[in-house]
Amino acid sequence: MKIALIGYGKMGHEIEKIAVQRGHTVVSIIDVNNREDFESEAFGSADVAIEFSTPASALDNYRKCFAAGVPVVAGTTGWLDHMDEVKEACTKGGQTFFYASNYSLGVNIFFVLNKYLAKIMNNYSDYDVKMEEIHHIHKLDAPSGTAITLAEGIIENVDRKDGWHLETEESDSDIAIRSIREGEVPGIHEIIYESEADTISIKHDAKSRKGFALGAVVAAEFTKGKKGFLGMNDMLNF
Known part of the structure; x- marks a missing residue:
């Protein structure tokens, strides 16, 4: 699977490590200094984007993913006042978005x-x-x-x-x-x-970030090929 990473802090590095271990390819990494790469061919080729950034930039990141037609696994919190916009993009715009407040x-x-x-x-x-x-x-x-x-x-x-x-x-x-x-x-x-x-x-x-990062990669694996608004209940079926 081709994965794009949005946000390359400690979580981004841990996600990259686990994704590669599980046989995936990271085709694009976007952080604060290269946001123009949302429009790149590499980013557009991703099967799923995994996003762990900041509350201030999260919604704009999701809009850019939708514009590129790239499904999103969202790990940022603090932007939930705009959740209705994201859900509408899924129901009316045909986008794919996986959200969990915690991926562990x-x-x-x-x-x-x-x-x-x-x-x-x-x-x-x-x-x-x-x-x-x-x-x-x-x-x-x-x-x-x-x-x-x-x-x-x-x-x-x-x-x-x-x-x-x-x-x-x-x-x-x-x-x-x-x-x-x-x-x-x-x-x-x-x-x-x-x-x-x-x-x-x-x-x-939580003992480390590993559990969160692994859960995000597993969520990306689950999200690939699906449509709509998804969450942990869909994936884990508790």
Whole structure:
């Protein structure tokens, strides 16, 4: 498979390494200094583009991929206010877009576990729920896309919660998400249910970027040849 990489930071390098190990060819690498390559023949020849850039540049990157007719596996978060535009490009424009807030298999298992626990805790109103997420100092958005997905999973299943808020609850119906940026932490997410009697928590702690990069390459393999808006539920069929 021919892969284009958009964003060539630490994640981009890790994705390149894993893609080559799995027998794929990286035909184009686009970073901040060569954005004109979106119009190159090499980029246009890619079966899939894997994008890990910044929230500020992500949407424009997707538009350029669509213009070139190259399917996208999107790993950037912090741009989700524009998701309707991307979905419309898929439904009406015939584009292909795979989005996940987190590409780690372990995190996606954690998503399922989070929803299951939330369904149980819906029956126990003595427990309040909050969340803490820790990432490296280079991460620009807060809370993380993963934390937002976890919060949405709780809101879907806990009747007394209908929104989330960064750092503190604005009302009893909010989930407080504390975001910490320190060192080179790949990603830690913890869901905490607390009552006067005790605390119940579940936690995912990423050891390195490898799990995220592998998941992105596997998602690219899944996306090749498909049309429409895709996600982890399509690929993993949990």
